Amino acid sequence: MRSSSLTRTLLPLAAVLAGLLVLASAAMAALGDRTLRQGMSGDDVMQLQRLVTELGYPTSRTGTFTSRTKSDMLNYERTTGLRVNGEIGPSEGRTIVRRAQERRDRMNGGPSTRSYDFGERTLSEGLRGGDVLTLQRLVTRLGYPTPRYGMFTSRTKRDMIRYERTTGLRANGVVSLTEQSVIARRAGHGQSSRDHVFPIRGSHSYGGSGSRFGAPRSGHSHGGQDMSAASGTPLVAVTNGRVSQVRYQAGGGGYYVVIQGDDRYDYVYMHMRESASSWVKPGQRVRVGQQIGRVGSTGSSTGPHLHFEMWTAHWFDGGHRIDPLSALKRWDAYS
Numbered sequence: 001m002r003s004s005s006l007t008r009t010l011l012p013l014a015a016v017l018a019g020l021l022v023l024a025s026a027a028m029a030a031l032g033d034r035t036l037r038q039g040m041s042g043d044d045v046m047q048l049q050r051l052v053t054e055l056g057y058p059t060s061r062t063g064t065f066t067s068r069t070k071s072d073m074l075n076y077e078r079t080t081g082l083r084v085n086g087e088i089g090p091s092e093g094r095t096i097v098r099r100a101q102e103r104r105d106r107m108n109g110g111p112s113t114r115s116y117d118f119g120e121r122t123l124s125e126g127l128r129g130g131d132v133l134t135l136q137r138l139v140t141r142l143g144y145p146t147p148r149y150g151m152f153t154s155r156t157k158r159d160m161i162r163y164e165r166t167t168g169l170r171a172n173g174v175v176s177l178t179e180q181s182v183i184a185r186r187a188g189h190g191q192s193s194r195d196h197v198f199p200i201r202g203s204h205s206y207g208g209s210g211s212r213f214g215a216p217r218s219g220h221s222h223g224g225q226d227m228s229a230a231s232g233t234p235l236v237a238v239t240n241g242r243v244s245q246v247r248y249q250a251g252g253g254g255y256y257v258v259i260q261g262d263d264r265y266d267y268v269y270m271h272m273r274e275s276a277s278s279w280v281k282p283g284q285r286v287r288v289g290q291q292i293g294r295v296g297s298t299g300s301s302t303g304p305h306l307h308f309e310m311w312t313a314h315w316f317d318g319g320h321r322i323d324p325l326s327a328l329k330r331w332d333a334y335s
């Protein structure tokens with residue numbers, strides 16, 4: 001019969017074509033199109049490896065889902081609250097794409113994505129940020145494991161209610177400032193693990209209105225906050241960052257240093273007793289709390305004090321000064 005011989009010819013051809021289509025679509029697949037598991041390879045596997053690495057969980061980017069990839073995926077799933085099976089299904093794939101996109105948005109973000117310190121705002125469902133991540137880490141460390149991803153999800157809320165109920169806090173899934181300080185204390189979240197610390201390691205005074213940001217000076221307004229302290233009191237980096245300037249200005253700031261914070265602010269310390277070069281070099285990384293100099297009275301100064309400025313990125317390079325007082329008070333409260 002003619003039609004059956006045609007069928008005999010066409011069916012295998014269709015199977016071959018379908019096979020080619022599968023091959024082609026595997027090569028061009030995007031993450032989220034299919035379930036990825038050990039033994040597979042393709043653009044989507046490469047995309048998965050690249051994005052998970054970008055999200056801070058480095059894995060080798062070969063385009064092949066090896067046993068090493070599987071163990072890295074298990075770790076990623078476990079840590080970030082996905083189903084822990086070492087396979088990346090379509091919805092997990094789309095979640096990873098979205099997380100990477102959100103991370104890029106945060107990196108390029110403006111004021112709406114400013115970072116908050118733990119203890120700076122009330123935390124509740126829908127928020128995200130480093131402070132949410134800190135909360136999740138601390139509560140996990142206290143023996144109440146919860147996914148650590150930096151997003152306050154419904155799962156986070158459920159876990160927080162359980163933690164609050166079990167440990168005698170108000171069980172509403174909203175973590176107030178008071179609760180955050182309780183949690184920080186319980187977890188021994190001290191200076192070394194804080195995002196920011198106060199710049200002066202010793203007793204100090206904020207002075208009066210003349211010390212404030214914006215106070216009138218001859219011909220300009222005061223660009224920072226002055227804080228008096230005994231000469232020689234250690235000065236420390238307020239956050240992790242990089243030393244961008246180590247300078248001297250005879251008629252102005254005296255010995256001064258500029259730190260580019262990883263939080264995307266620049267911090268300026270002036271009138272230091274001697275050059276910061278005794279402690280740090282330009283370009284060097286500094287960690288939060290690391291000594292960078294001492295309080296002094298060099299340059300245009302009437303007594304030992306720290307003149308402290310806070311800039312949006314960067315100092316005399318596209319940025320501008322902002323009033324540092326509320327940040328200083330916050331850091332001071334924890335030191």
Ligand SMILES: [Zn+2]
Nearest residue numbers: 224225226307
């Ligand atoms: Zn000043």
